[in-house]
Amino acid sequence: MSEPERIAKRLARAGLCSRRDAERWIEAGRVKVDGKVLTTPAFVVTDDNRIEVDGRLLPEADRPRLWRYHKPPGELVTARDPQGRRTIFESLPKGMPRVVSVGRLDFMSEGLLLLTNDGGLARKLELPANGWTRRYRARVHGAVDEERLAELAKGVTVDGVRYGPIRAHLDRQQRSNAWLDIALTEGKNREVRRVLAHLDLPVVRLIRISFGPFHLGELERGTIEEVPPHALDDLLGLKTRKEGWAKPRPHAPGARRPGTPQPKRQRPHSERRRPG
Numbered sequence: 001m002s003e004p005e006r007i008a009k010r011l012a013r014a015g016l017c018s019r020r021d022a023e024r025w026i027e028a029g030r031v032k033v034d035g036k037v038l039t040t041p042a043f044v045v046t047d048d049n050r051i052e053v054d055g056r057l058l059p060e061a062d063r064p065r066l067w068r069y070h071k072p073p074g075e076l077v078t079a080r081d082p083q084g085r086r087t088i089f090e091s092l093p094k095g096m097p098r099v100v101s102v103g104r105l106d107f108m109s110e111g112l113l114l115l116t117n118d119g120g121l122a123r124k125l126e127l128p129a130n131g132w133t134r135r136y137r138a139r140v141h142g143a144v145d146e147e148r149l150a151e152l153a154k155g156v157t158v159d160g161v162r163y164g165p166i167r168a169h170l171d172r173q174q175r176s177n178a179w180l181d182i183a184l185t186e187g188k189n190r191e192v193r194r195v196l197a198h199l200d201l202p203v204v205r206l207i208r209i210s211f212g213p214f215h216l217g218e219l220e221r222g223t224i225e226e227v228p229p230h231a232l233d234d235l236l237g238l239k240t241r242k243e244g245w246a247k248p249r250p251h252a253p254g255a256r257r258p259g260t261p262q263p264k265r266q267r268p269h270s271e272r273r274r275p276g
Contacts, residue, residue: 006042
């Protein structure tokens with residue numbers, strides 16, 4: 001017998017809807033448990049319960065799964081947009097189960113985005129208590145003051161919002177633009193952009209290259225790849241691993257890092273533009 005869980009969570013794990021939608025379905029009288037119509041989402045079920053939605057038996061819940069997606073700029077991490085802008089879910093392959101994102105990337109940011117079919121897993125992976133580092137490559141406009149950049153390691157307050165320690169250093173200055181390496185653990189809304197704007201360094205391009213043990217690697221822009229089940233089992237089993245999953249191959253001495261401009265004949269997969 002499975003562990004007891006709230007009915008809304010059970011419906012979401014079956015891939016039918018979000019927890020919020022499940023609560024609305026229950027209020028509308030669409031859900032039955034053991035032949036009785038539910039009137040409240042505050043109801044706990046197990047595998048022994050017979051659950052029906054609109055008169056049909058609930059399918060078995062899929063095992064937790066996790067995917068790496070290389071989000072391109074110009075996509076929203078949301079199910080629907082009132083302004084009609086493109087969302088990541090319009091780009092996912094047909095046949096994908098219903099998924100939710102682990103954290104977010106803003107509209108013009110790009111790089112690694114984790115997706116899962118299990119809302120509980122998404123919340124678990126997002127927790128700051130995990131101490132997982134998010135790493136970014138940021139191209140900024142302006143002359144970088146390395147002393148001010150180093151001060152971010154102590155945390156900074158911007159417009160009344162306190163941001164925790166951010167490790168940032170200058171990779172290269174190219175006339176009026178520069179590439180920075182950024183590492184942080186909090187991941188607050190638009191944190192990198194707001195903090196760098198506070199230093200008079202507006203972000204021109206922002207690429208997330210890793211999230212905890214997961215790396216963007218050589219995943220093509222706009223493509224998705226499932227994390228191997230054994231790797232996810234290690235994660236859920238709280239086993240520790242020094243190496244990251246899908247970590248990029250070591251670069252040769254003197255090679256450029258992911259996200260830096262490259263000669264056209266050597267541009268890495270993660271920066272190639274798709275035709276059209």
